[in-house]
Amino acid sequence: MSEPTDPRPVLVIGGPTASGKSGLALALAKRANGVVINADSMQVYADLHIVTARPSAADEAQALHTLYGVVPASTRMSAARWRELALAEIDAAHAAGRLPIVVGGTGLYLRSLMQGLSDIPEIPAGTRQAAMDLQAEIGSPALHARLAEIDPVTAARLHPTDSQRLIRAWEVIQATGRSISDWQSAPPTDAPTHLSFTTLVVEPPRPRLYAQCDRRFLLMLEQGAEQEVAALMAQGLDPALPAMKALGVPEIASMLSGTLDRNAATEKAQQLTRNYAKRQLTWFRNQMPAALRLDSTELASETAFAKLYDRIMTGMTKNIAKMG
Template sequence: MSVMSGRVAVLIAGPTASGKSALALGMAAERGAVIVNADAMQVYDTLAVVTARPGAADLARAEHRLYGFVPAAVRFSTGRWLDAVAEAIAETEGRPLIFVGGTGLYFDALLNGFAEIPQVPEAVALEVQQEIQALDAGERLALLQREDPETAARLKVADPQRVIRALAVKRATGQTISSFQDAPRASMLESWKIERLVLDPDRDVLRARIARRFEAMFESGAVEEVEAILAQHIDPSLPAMKAIGVPEITDWLAGRLSREEALRLAITATHQYAKRQRTWFRNRMGDWPRQ
């Protein structure tokens, strides 16, 4: 998938609460640019506060694309995000684009192309999920080795989501996921002028920001959003149901946690997520300028 243009794209990556949105807003105002979401959780509707989507004041300052446009009941993918990016590129007619977010895979796919893996029927994925839910890591890997030894050999850890994805693709298409991943790929931004930046604030500063932000979320609509998404009775395995804050607030609402425990666990989960993001950016974006 390639969109030729010669346009300018600014890519701002960074861990959660690192100040990416504020920086993007300032740049957009200076350049007349459009801000494009590159965060896998901020694509979902219902969870504006929980996922820290731009608020009304931010939306009024600059045009934003790909925020809150996917129903929470949908299992959205990187490939579908790229399709949406292609539409945004076509509709913004030559204006600079600022991609901002914390999902490293989105940036990797944008710059290096992405394997065009066929959409797997939800029923197949659910069947595989039910089949492996009682298996430990060794048993999951053994199952994958029997059906797709090539992909099994590539996995460092047989985490459930990767195993489900690989088995579902194999059963739905008859081909291994590796065969799709190894197909030639092209960057969507092949002819663009690209500026890259990773925000990398001090760890203690980031921890303090995360704590303040989650405390504010609990007071400004996060609880109501979780009540709204629970009212939809959607599959708890869907990505939107696993957004940090949703499981913790769900347990508080059900009486399994106190408010203080839910807040503490959500903050801890966010710290752990930020650490994983930093590791990705360090390993995969080591040559990007830091700020």
């Protein structure tokens, strides 16, 4: 039997943390016989269920969810590895006659899926370790300042406390002699031309979004986030691992160690979450300008949801016709 030649549909739902995108993905999956595929870089870790607000068991019983909790906190999930897994899940969904619904707030993951990855050479382990050691020694703000001296374009795009991306930018320029911005400016060669992406961005008004961020952290504490972080800390993992720096984890760890009291830890975690949500809003506005934008609270009625569903299905048909 020959492979299908028509482009196959994929629905991509992006948005900031606490925006309601996961709930929308679930509702659409139930309506469209879909599979919800995770595109959140922290929800891939098995050890972080509560702190990352992964879908509940009740949610997962209503529709198939994949790529949630698939790797231990002791590993590093890269965009390249996630993309490989996501493309496999998309193919599996199509083979089963289901609609793949990719949902998450990690812009790098979504961009890598839809546009492909830059052809950056593999970084030697020694160079990567040296970059991590430097960040641990001088701290992220100082590393950001050093990066600005040799790669001002990339430094201008990165937050001074975004240790993971700072380390990545530093190791790339040290290993290749070219900035990561230069590498990323080259057209990717592996865009999935057999797929047709329809994109949505859930974008609540900022005051409501920030209030939802604050409420979510309090709910995490009620659900047992302290116990989850305590179990994570008990593993004695490298603090530079991505899972150890997930939103809320360092603040709860400080609370457990007595470095911060409960109120101070809560306020700090809430502020960092709001800051992150703001950066996500900016990313989606700049990087996915053509996406359909909506406020999930406007879909509370069945009538409004039905209209959105019809609009999405019509958009998918048009996108496939354009590609075909």
